[in-house]
Amino acid sequence: MNRPIWTLPLSKHTINKLDKLGYKCCEDLLDSLDDPEKKSKFLRKHMESESEIRDMLKTPKYKTAADLDIERDSIATFCKSIDELLNGGIQVGRITELSGAPGSGKSQLSMQLCVSVQIPVCFEGLQGEAIYVDTNSNFSELRLTEMIDAFLGHVSKVLSGPNDFKGAANSELLKSLTTAGMLSKIHRVQMNDLNQLHALYTTLERHPNVKLIVVDSFVMPLYQVENSLRKNTLVHSALDLLQTIAVEHDLAVLLTNDLTTAVTESGTEVFPALGESFGHRVQYRLLLSKIPNRPNEYTALLKKSVEHGRSAARFTISSDGVRDLPIEQPLQ
């Protein structure tokens, strides 16, 4: 069976021109491109797209699962139980969604990850930078400063300790870690429309070392869109873009999402907003919530993951950032 030319991602204009020349299927087109005589006769004016067309028609190569058996980098938080839940932290190359009610710790965890993505290589970190796409003005430099200071305090404590670790020679680098320096590696981008996400490409060109993109919140700019079809297009084009960036630049994408109430036969139920089709496209989904009647205790429920079944972690938010619950607290 033949492949029609309109299935190629060519411009309408080019497709029409080829159609007029009687080229309806790619096999005919390739045949003429391979034949110098036919090529000069019919396709002279369309040569500019030749290599493009050949690229489009190149059969993709597969990789065996054995080739793909490589450890992915992940960004650890400062909370062991969340890291364990996620097998080491949030994965690069993939999209992780944080959903939860207001005050459930989404922005806190997002900012914490902007700090922990910078952990130097000698501490087995990624030593990367972060882009924080701020759509709801939850970004707080003050709060980040607190978290960074706590991190730096921790680093100096470890360095002065007896532990001799493999990166000791890098202490020069560690000395250069400063609050201002670390803060400058978190690039805040303000946005109120998901169409503006295209700007990420330029930001990434300027900061090639970015390993984490946070969109906080992903759902906020969509509330002003009333047309549901338009909303759908926006959501999925944004996801197309973010997924492509995540793979091309080998970085982690973190999206925050709200909860919404739906009426069902059995009463009302709470779901992450944006529906099933959004959930379908993220690889990991964490549902954050505050534990009632317990000051400063939160849970993270892993709702979706290929690697693990559903399980939960508990954490607390201190002035230092997102941390494990103190050990003496019995679990339930």
Next chain:
Amino acid sequence: MIRLNVPLVPDKNVLNNLFEKNICTVNDFLQKKTSNLQSVCNLQCKEITKLKDTMTVKCSSPLINGYTLYLSKTLSTFIQTGILKLDNLLNGGLFVGNIYELCGPSACGKTQLCISILLNIIITTKKDIVYIDTRNKFSVKRIKQVLKNKNMTNSEINDILKKIHVYSVIDIHNLITCLHGLKEKLDPIIIIDSLPALYLSFIGFYKNDGLCYINHISSVLKYLCNKNATILVTNLAVKNCDFTNDFKPAIGKYWFHIPNTRLMITTIINQQQQMCINIPKSVYIPLDNKCILSINDYGVSSNL
């Protein structure tokens, strides 16, 4: 090939005359009256009729004798999924030459089921399997976890991993190229996880803009099936907008009748690690039977 060329029209000059008159394709040629073609080609009526007949025979779909078809289908029967309850539900397993759809809401275990079926097939048949991943979701880690729990050695695991051919596809054009590239593969087993991920961004753009691609993909899938491919496609189920909150497949009415068999997956509430499968569409399986499977460290299995 649809465009007129030298073997179809034996004379080069005649071909050029036809192109000048904008008669470029076989269909253009066959639609023109013989009398008109006579003057364009400078040929006699008899010759034009003969040209038309050879073109018709050469460019039409092949006519296949029913008995020949039957013989080619009885050799290959079905492939067991290795999940007992599912094989029973499916009347034996996955029938070669059929398109199966796994449809369910997000996070219900579609990918898990794909992985388990894939591994079971490799273990029993030692065949290669094509896995088309559209969401960058393919997880070797999970596969190794399942295999290790089946007490396999590292070299056994590695042999299995080598049999999984993963295509990472980022857009719908890419998927089409990939599927056309599989036309020469012998009796392929193809898993596409997932189709809607590539289609969802089209919904709402222009009214039905992605549908032409889905239509073409369906055609290629049918072509592959006709060459004895076995195809498993995952589809997302979305909630109906009305109060029933029932689930329906995410790729509209057109796709609805493409798969030969649709497996609808629902999560069993309160028992998070279980899924319920029923069959709302099939040509040959009694409809509305059910089975319940569990997802655990060993993958998806019948053991509850």
Next chain:
Amino acid sequence: MEFKSQAESGLQLLERLVARPIIKDLTPLLPDELTSETIEIIGDASTGKTLFLTECIAKCIIPQNACGLDAGVVYIDLDGQFNITKLVKIIKRIIKNADDNLVKACLNKLTMINCYDSPTLYVTFQRLKLFLTEQSQVGLVILDSVSANYWQDSVSGGEKYMDTYVEKMISSLKICLEDFKVPIIFTRQSYFQSKQGDSLLDCVNRRILFKRLGFDFFATITRRNVNLCYKFNINELGISEFNLQV
């Protein structure tokens, strides 16, 4: 796309005058003679359309001494839903203890065409004209389903209006087959209609509407504004008896 009919040679004239099997009593839904008729089958997914067609094929290709019509069938499969093993099961249900030779003789009368795009389909219609001239035993042509390539065609300037799309395709098939007077049965999905009306398309003589309510299946035949509704069941063996509903 329209294909004009051509002047025929004396040989062709002679060949088409050879007696063709007459399709009569094909199914309880179509008890009378169907010469030159066009029958439309309409219904949602899994309402039994393809199975019904499979039953019709079985009836046609089975020899007369086993209650068949001994007629050849051309099945143009655009949807890929047809299952040949199902057909053999049905043949074996109708003829008890059918041996391999009998099955072979039956299946030899079936011609399958798989087609994946409309330009090829239109050329294939022309091919049928040549084929039927050669094969005088062919008595029925089936097209399943008419809507299979609608969305692909709409990109390359195809007809947008669904009813007109159906009429265009069926009339080009009819032009190619009109000399042979064979009946045509075609299917379409119930969503594939410009308007949900009771009136038949101009090119259609009868329409059978398939519906499913729970485990009950219904078929409504419309012909010249007369409606008849039958209830039927589907089981492992195929379609079991049709009961007229009043």
